[in-house]
Amino acid sequence: MHHKQQHAERPGLNGTGHTTRPAARRAYDRDVAVHHIVAEIARIKPNATAISFGGVEMTYGVLDRTASKLAARLIAMGVRKGDIVGLLLPRAAKTLIAKLAILKAGAAYAPFDPAYPVDHLSYMVEDSAPRALMIDRDSASLAASLPIARGSLVDTDNALSEPAGDELRVAFPSIGGGDAAYVMYTSGSTGRPKGVVIPHRGIQRLVCDQNFVEFRPNDVVLHTATISFDAATFEIWGALLNGARLAGIADRTLSMQRVADTIDRERVSVMLLTTGLFNLLVDHPSGKLTSLRHVLFGGEVASSDHARRFLSARPGCVLTNVYGPTEVSCMASAFQIPADFAGDTVPIGYSIANNGTHILDDDLNVLPAGQEGQLAVSGDGLAIGYLNRPELTQERFVAITAKNGESLRCYLTGDRAVMDADGLLHFRGRRDRQVKIDGKRIELDEIENALRRDGHLADAVVECHQAGSAKRLVAYLRPKTVAGLDETDLAAAVFRRLKGVLPAHMVPGRAIVLQEFPMNRAGKVDRSRLPAPTEAPAAMAAAEGMEAIIARHWRRVLGIDTGGLDQNFFDLGGTSMQLMRVHAALEQELGRSIDVVSVFEHPKIRSLARFLENTPGSVQQSAAARSRAARQKRGMSQFRRSRQ
Structure with missing residues (x-):
């Protein structure tokens, strides 16, 4: 039995915190597969635009037919109901077609980010054992390094360019709401990522007949998430299951100006951003953004200041x-x-519709309103479980007895929360060592386990330190006596190996080498006594001109006072989101457009300063640039006045 719990989608509108649902909505049917809904929309309005990517548009009719052609290709090569098909593709129109095709073939798609290191990708491929791996020309060489047979590789570019065949004669498998739709890998506390298996009804329950968002057929939904981030589920299927248009940004590296320009050009009405990206949009306003009807954000603790400034x-x-x-x-x-x-x-x-939220004590009993406990979630959104991890599935997906006596299957989130009497939830932190940085979920234990496999180390501990608004991962390294390296060389060698094992966002930015770790009476590492990270040696005295401007923004974004002119931004603990913040701040201060890719290609102050000084427009601003800078300053002034 599924648990349906509905609460306000807009607290305060009628004085009680509750509202009614809009009348016109696509009905939610928990037994229907995702691709059947897309096919129905394609039948009813085949000429409606489904996706627009980089100036190329595709109607629902063409999307459905093209996906059927690709699905027939997958079935012909042996893909069957219940299989997994991997995606080693960027955010692109072809990736959307591939996802729909995989579902039509009866399989579940597993997105693998091509930016991840080979070791990390190899583990996920081995763990998921995909029947096929969909690649493109750019990822072909990377795929050759992964543990999968060449006969299982599908060049998506070639497959989509082939003429239509006998796909209408292919018998597609019967798929229902409870069948697996995708496998999403997340950071795992055991030292390896874990695959979460989501059913079709989980997707449909997220975006159909919901009480927290209303998708309209004339909506334009923005697609900015990478394929391995589950925010893409909301973006893609929120549009395609409601007959709306999905507007994607194909750029591998985003900039706030590019996002704003896309919103204005495509007339985006609905978008979901990570909390960090939303804050960046507020801090560095650009574009008119008048088409926006509903903005959602999440992934980290929200800033009430940014929310108020946006609404103002x-x-x-x-x-x-x-x-x-x-x-x-x-x-x-x-x-x-x-x-x-x-x-x-x-x-x-x-709690959103077709979903339940519960606050539990350590014995999994439901706590009364106002008491803090672990947040558990029930309902149709729950995963089938963890791929190949039955013990972990049994540990995290449990049965509880609700207040009405009903037995419910729940997921234990590991988050602490408090629920008010009317069902309003307040986040209170984590029960374990999981952290969120730039919206990405990171298990510190996974990093520690990866470090402990390094032959130079006797032990390793990882902590997350807060520096102003910035979070930094710090690795504490205890070397083996036979290491034969000084502390600087040791840390460099360890981090070189780690970057080949873990995604960039999981590699600590600082290392502290200790000959012994402080221990408590139980013989465990006393994390409270680990030394706080000190800043890098001062080297900013020589900075002037453009170097001084860049250094100032580095200090503000990274939360550190000093850093060398030739130190790498990412080696100081910087993240891609933080470098996007630097990019936006530089554009605003200099009053001109700066290629965001070039900022990523010059992650050192000295080299970036030389690039900016040698780029046309560094001294003389164009009239358009001056106008945009003036608009940004006026916007910031309005935000400041709204807080006074």
């Missing part, structure tokens, strides 16, 4: 803070922030 600048737009781990199909609760919100912290909201 765009009072006609609905703003929603959303919460939910991968194991509950992306979202479990939502809080629509009222225009007059005055709180210091933003709640994570009310």
Whole structure:
């Protein structure tokens, strides 16, 4: 039995915190597969635009037929119901077609980010054992390094360029709402990523007949998430299961100006951003953004200041803070922030429809309102379980007895929370050592286990330190006596290996070498006594001109006082999101457009300064650049006045 719990989608509108649902919605049917809904829309309105990517548009009719052709190809090569098909593709139109084709073939898609290191990708490929791996020309050489037979590789570019065949005669398998739709890998505390298996009904329950968002056929939904981030589930299927248009940005590296330009050009009305990206949009406003009707954000603790500033600048737009781990199909609760919100912290909201939220004690008993405990989630969004991890599935997906006596299957989130009497949830932190940085889920234990496999080390500990608004991963390394390296060389050697094992966002930015770790009476590492990271040796005295401007923004974004002119931004603990923040700040201060890819290609102050000084427009601003800078300053002034 599925548990249906509905709460307010816009607290405060009628004085009670509850509202009614809009009348016109696509009905939710938990037994229907995702691709059947797309096929129905394609039949009813085949000429409606489904996706637009890089200036190329595709109608629902063409999308459905093209996906059927690719699905027939997969079935011909042996893909069967229940199989997994991997995607080693970028964010692109062909990736959307491939996902739909995999579902039509009866399989589940497993997205693998081509930016991940080979070791990390190899583990996921071995673990998921995909029947096929869909690649393109850019990822072909990477695929050759992975443990999969060449006969299992499908060149998506070639497959989509082939003429239509006998796909209409192919018998596609019967798929229902409970069958697996995708496998999403997340950071794992055991030292390896774990695959979360999500059913079709999890996707449909997220975006169909919901109480926290209304998708309309004339909506344009923005697609910015990477294929391995579950926010893409909301973006892609929110549009395609509701007859709306999905507007994608094909750039591998995003900039805020590019996002704003796309919103204005495509007339985007609905978008979901990570909390960090949303804050960046508020801090560095650009574009008119008048088409936005509903903006959702989540992934980290929300900033009430940024929410108020956004609503002050765009009072006609609905703003929603959303919460939910991968194991509950992306979202479990939502809080629509009222225009007059005055709180210091933003709640994570009310349970969304076809979903239940519960606060439990250590014995899995439901706690009364107002008491803090572990947040558990029930309902149709729950994952089938963890791929090849029955013990972990049994540990995290448990049965509880609800207040009405009903037995419910729940996912234990590991998050601490408090629920008000009316069902409003307030986040209180983690029970374990999981952290969120730039919206990405990171298990510190996974990093520690990867470090402990290094032959130079006797032990390793990883902690997350807060420096201002920035979070930094710090590795504490205890070397073996036979290491034969000084501390600097040791840390460099260890991090070189780690970068070949873990994704970039999981590699610590600082290393502290200790001959012994502080221990407690139980013989375990006393993490509270580990030394706080000190800053890098001062080298900013020589900075002037453009170097000084860049250094100032580095200090503000990284939360450190000093750093060398030739130190790498990422070696100091910087993340891609933080470098995007530097890029936006430089564009605003210099009053000109800067290629964001070039900023990533010059991650050192000295080299970036030389690039900017040698780029046309570094001294003389164009009239358009001066105009945009003036608009940005006016926008910032409006935000400041709204806080006074």
